[in-house]
Amino acid sequence: MEQSVGAKLLLLLLWTTRCGYAGSNGPGGYTSVIEVTNGGPWGDWTWPEMCPDGFFASGFSIKVERSQGIPGDDTALNGIRLHCSRGDAQRNTHVVESQSGRWGKWSEPLWCPGGGFLVAFSLRVEASVIPGDNTAANNVRFRCSDGAELEGPGLAWGEFGDWSNPCPKGVCGLQTKIEEPRGLRDDTALNDVRLFCCRS
Structure with a gap:
């Protein structure tokens, strides 16, 4: 179901208040958004959640x-x-979830080795089957700053799409597209995700 204009404006206001303007000079601490092209078609974009200032995402769970x-x-x-960290990747952590x-x-x-950070991702998505039991997103892979790849323990339906563009320094937040x-x-739950690149 499409969001009403009022709901979209409220989401934008909350996003702007929490994260700031998405530009290199903005106060939100991120410079760009990375996405993939194979996300599922159902649901609406929910609120974004950001790592605390100075933290980067060094691990994830699903x-x-x-x-x-x-x-x-x-x-x-x-x-x-x-799982956002600053310094020791598995001690000084903060978990964010859209x-x-x-x-x-x-x-x-799952953690990037050697204190690295998440920089890119790829989604495994099952194509729409009508009629049928649709699932949309099934799993996610992340690439770390040292080139290591981490694959979540998701399901095997569908195919992994292309990798997103990489973040220059690392990921610092996420926003999910969820079908209520x-x-x-037929329910599909999570359909797509976008990630925010940290400025510093």
């Missing part, structure tokens, strides 16, 4: 609903958390 079998309704990937779907369980965090629960109709 919320996944396991296969529900027949005739269950599968939603697969429901959420993504960024809106997530209601189904599934959170995985243990639809009752007895």
